[in-house]
Amino acid sequence: MSVGKDAANWDAVQIASGDHVAVALRDLSGRVRVRQGSEIVEITLSDAIPLGHKFALVDLPAGSEIRKYGAPIGRATQPIPAGAHVHTHNLVSQRAAQKAGNG
Amino acid sequence: MAENTFLGFPRGSGRAGTRNHLLILGINGLVVAAAGRIAAALPGSKFVATPYGRGQFGPDKECHFRQLVGIGANANNGAVLIVGVDRKSADEVADGIAARSSALVEAVTLDDTHEDALALAALGIRAGSRLAREISQERRQPVPVSELYVGVECGHSDASSGLATNPLSGALVDRLVDAGGTAVIGETIEWLGAEHALRHCGAKPQMGEAIVRAVAAREAAVTAIGVDLLGNNPGAENIRGGLSTIEEKSLGAVAKAGSRPVSGLLPFAGPPERTGLYLMDGPSFSPESMTGFVASGTQMILFTTGPGNSYCSLLAPTIKISANPQAHEHVSNQLDFDARGVFEAHETLDAAADRLFDEMIGFASGTLTWGEAVGEGAECFTRIGASL
Numbered sequence: 001m002s003v004g005k006d007a008a009n010w011d012a013v014q015i016a017s018g019d020h021v022a023v024a025l026r027d028l029s030g031r032v033r034v035r036q037g038s039e040i041v042e043i044t045l046s047d048a049i050p051l052g053h054k055f056a057l058v059d060l061p062a063g064s065e066i067r068k069y070g071a072p073i074g075r076a077t078q079p080i081p082a083g084a085h086v087h088t089h090n091l092v093s094q095r096a097a098q099k100a101g102n103g
Numbered sequence: 104m105a106e107n108t109f110l111g112f113p114r115g116s117g118r119a120g121t122r123n124h125l126l127i128l129g130i131n132g133l134v135v136a137a138a139g140r141i142a143a144a145l146p147g148s149k150f151v152a153t154p155y156g157r158g159q160f161g162p163d164k165e166c167h168f169r170q171l172v173g174i175g176a177n178a179n180n181g182a183v184l185i186v187g188v189d190r191k192s193a194d195e196v197a198d199g200i201a202a203r204s205s206a207l208v209e210a211v212t213l214d215d216t217h218e219d220a221l222a223l224a225a226l227g228i229r230a231g232s233r234l235a236r237e238i239s240q241e242r243r244q245p246v247p248v249s250e251l252y253v254g255v256e257c258g259h260s261d262a263s264s265g266l267a268t269n270p271l272s273g274a275l276v277d278r279l280v281d282a283g284g285t286a287v288i289g290e291t292i293e294w295l296g297a298e299h300a301l302r303h304c305g306a307k308p309q310m311g312e313a314i315v316r317a318v319a320a321r322e323a324a325v326t327a328i329g330v331d332l333l334g335n336n337p338g339a340e341n342i343r344g345g346l347s348t349i350e351e352k353s354l355g356a357v358a359k360a361g362s363r364p365v366s367g368l369l370p371f372a373g374p375p376e377r378t379g380l381y382l383m384d385g386p387s388f389s390p391e392s393m394t395g396f397v398a399s400g401t402q403m404i405l406f407t408t409g410p411g412n413s414y415c416s417l418l419a420p421t422i423k424i425s426a427n428p429q430a431h432e433h434v435s436n437q438l439d440f441d442a443r444g445v446f447e448a449h450e451t452l453d454a455a456a457d458r459l460f461d462e463m464i465g466f467a468s469g470t471l472t473w474g475e476a477v478g479e480g481a482e483c484f485t486r487i488g489a490s491l
Contacts, residue, residue, distance in 0.1 A: 015270055015358070023345070025448050052262035053345035056226055062475045069270075069354035070362065073299035074347065077333070086347070093348035095296040097331050 010035040014057060015044075016070030021086050023053040023068075047085035054087070056080045066091055107282055110243040110468035111250065111402075114178050114272040114380035115205040119246040121402040121420060122155070123181040124149045125235045127227070130196050130344035131188045133214065137220045144237060149180075149417055151482045156192070157491075165179030169372045170484055172199035173398025175208070177375075179418050181238030185210035185229045186223070188373050203374065207234055213471035233466035243469060249283030249378065251467060254396030254404040254419065255359045258389045261409030262344050265355030267445040267452075268407035268422060274456035275405065275463070279302070282381050286360070287369065287399060289392045292359035293356040294318050294324075295332060296349035299358060301352035301365060301382065313368045317384040371485065372398035389414050390483035397482060403467055414438055415474030417482050420466050423473060424459070439472050 011032040012022040022034045022043075029048045034041050038097065041057075049055050054068065060080040065072045074091045084090075111119030124143065129138030129152025142150035150173055159167055175183045175196065183206050187193030200208050209230050214221035236485055255272050257264060276286045295318050302311035322332055337346045346352045365378030369466075370393045373383045385395040390406035393404055393416045404421040406412070417423035425431065426442035438449040440462055444450025466472055474480050 008405060013266070013448075015266070016362075025266070025446065038451075050345065052266065052379070054347075068351060069300070069358050071297070071350070071353040071354055087345070088342060088347050091347045093296070093350055095349050 009033065010040050012055070015068060019068050020057060020060055020066050022057055024051055024053050025050040025053060026051050029085065039049050046081065046083045049085055056082050056084050056086050060086075072094050077091050108245040109246045109248060109251070109464045111133050111246040112178075112181065112241055113244055113246055115191060118178045118203055118250040118252055118400065118402065120178040121251075121449070121469075122179040122418075123241055124179055124181045125231060125238060125402060126175065126180045126184060126418070126419060127231060128171070128175050128183055128196075129153060129186045130193065133157075133188050134186050134220075134223070137213075137223045137227070140221075140224040141184070141231055144224070144228045146232045147233065148231060149425040151417065153484045155484060155486065156188075157256060159486075159488070160491060161488060163486055166200070166371060166487050167484065168196070169370075170394065170398045171196050172203065173372050173374065173400065174394070174418065175200035175206070176203035176484060177397055177400060177418055179402050180206045181241055182234035183209075184234060186227055187212040188214070190214040193257040207237060209234065221346065223437065225413075236329070247283070248279070248464065252281060252285040252287070252288065252313060252375070252399075252401045253272040253460075253463070254289075254393060254399075254401035255391055255407075256396070256404055257314055257359060257407045258355065258414065259408045261427060263408055263426040263442075263446045264348070264409050265352075265358065268409075268416050268424050268442050269355055269358040269458065270452055271426070271442050271445055271455050272359040272405050272407050272424065274362035274452050275459050276359070276380060277363055278456060278460050280363040280378075281363065283378055285375055285378045286380065287375070287381040287383050287396055288357065288360045289385035289395055290356070290378070290387040291317050291384050292321050293353055293389050294382075295322060295336075295353055296360060297353035297357045299350075300354060301360075310365065310368055314365075314382065316353075317368065323350045359405075369399060371395045371487070372422055374400050386485055390481060393419070394482045394484065403463065405463070411437055413474075413479055415472065415480040419479035420465060420472045421480070422429070422466055437473050439466070451466055 012034045014022045014036040060076045074093045105175045125148040127142040135152040138152045207405045211227045334338040337352045371385040403420045411429045411430045422439045424440040426446035
């Protein structure tokens with residue numbers, strides 16, 4: 001298959017502008033390149049990030065809303081530094097919490 | 104071809120067709136075989152027949168009638184031959200189609216042949232052959248892209264769907280809506296947890312409430328039989344794939360709707376009143392969901408998949424899109440658009456969306472999809488209540 005000269009020039013994508021997380025396009029660790037709109041930004045990962053998983057692009061305080069696809073996907077349960085894995089261990093659904101709260 | 108046009112079949116005041124079908128439409132389960140005989144004798148005709156049509160009442164009856172009329176009124180039909188049992192119900196469907204479309208409509212019924220099923224087939228073949236020759240005189244002409252109404256569906260999703268193909272179809276929907284066209288997504292239960300995103304993009308507060316109610320109604324129906332949709336959702340496989348919350352999973356699914364404001368919430372199989380982005384309150388199984396789109400008037404369907412999914416609409420050309428590299432190795436023949444570049448990081452979403460838009464114009468202008476080339480396609484009726 002023909003590919004451009006900048007083939008495989010990024011490792012992860014920020015899906016919508018303003019998203020707090022980027023998604024890994026392959027298994028990643030160390031210094032990676034993230035496509036953010038028309039720009040490519042470098043960031044150092046503090047965890048190994050498997051394909052399809054996500055990491056923080058900025059420092060996220062505990063309790064803060066986390067956005068992906070341009071919308072909230074839940075809240076941080078602890079402070080999450082930029083470059084760290086964001087998943088079920090530090091991110092909780094607000095929809096499920098709301099439902100549990102309502103009984 | 105001028106920019107922002109496609110070659111379609113103009114239909115007077117309605118949307119242009121991307122195809123010019125002769126549709127043989129069986130409207131009652133008693134004449135499925137008779138309608139099938141007629142279609143088999145008319146090569147190139149399209150055959151849709153409901154197995155129902157009697158003993159229905161209330162909202163289920165209305166929903167079934169809306170599907171029959173909507174399927175007939177789809178702009179891809181140049182002519183519709185209704186095959187029925189009694190003259191009265193055949194005329195009701197014919198009148199419903201005529202009110203919404205400029206297609207030639209005729210009806211043949213068992214009433215006309217003193218219940219003789221073979222005589223009905225002969226009558227239908229004569230009428231159908233006349234209609235086929237009549238619509239063959241129509242020619243494609245440049246028509247504005249704003250006349251396109253596209254349904255967006257997903258089936259067999261994987262990591263490449265939420266990452267690449269759903270945002271890609273979202274980018275395509277944004278382009279279509281900006282060009283004055285219309286798009287619809289359905290599968291209500293997939294909005295569970297993403298209501299906030301859909302609600303905030305709604306222009307009117309009442310519509311936001313209607314979206315929340317539509318999801319709650321389906322959630323309640325499932326909860327009533329003891330299934331908790333939120334308890335194990337996202338599931339273990341989703342979590343292994345990187346999805347953390349129900350919001351994230353659903354946002355990945357509704358990403359295929361793009362980012363433009365929602366113009367309205369349609370009932371299942373209901374037509375949109377204007378242009379723009381619509382949501383349809385409907386079932387999540389693709390055959391049912393897509394027939395809801397076709398009955399609503401879509402002349403094209405975009406279908407995003409991960410490993411591949413062969414199902415196509417019969418009446419609306421269905422463009423299969425995958426970004427999964429293995430799918431392109433195993434079933435490349437069965438896929439109409441290659442979005443691997445977005446997943447493998449050598450094509451931006453915008454570049455792929457521009458390319459997909461051009462390909463869609465080609466398919467709208469007559470290029471065959473895989474499903475059309477091999478005759479893969481069906482329409483499937485949805486019931487929302489029990490029979491008498």
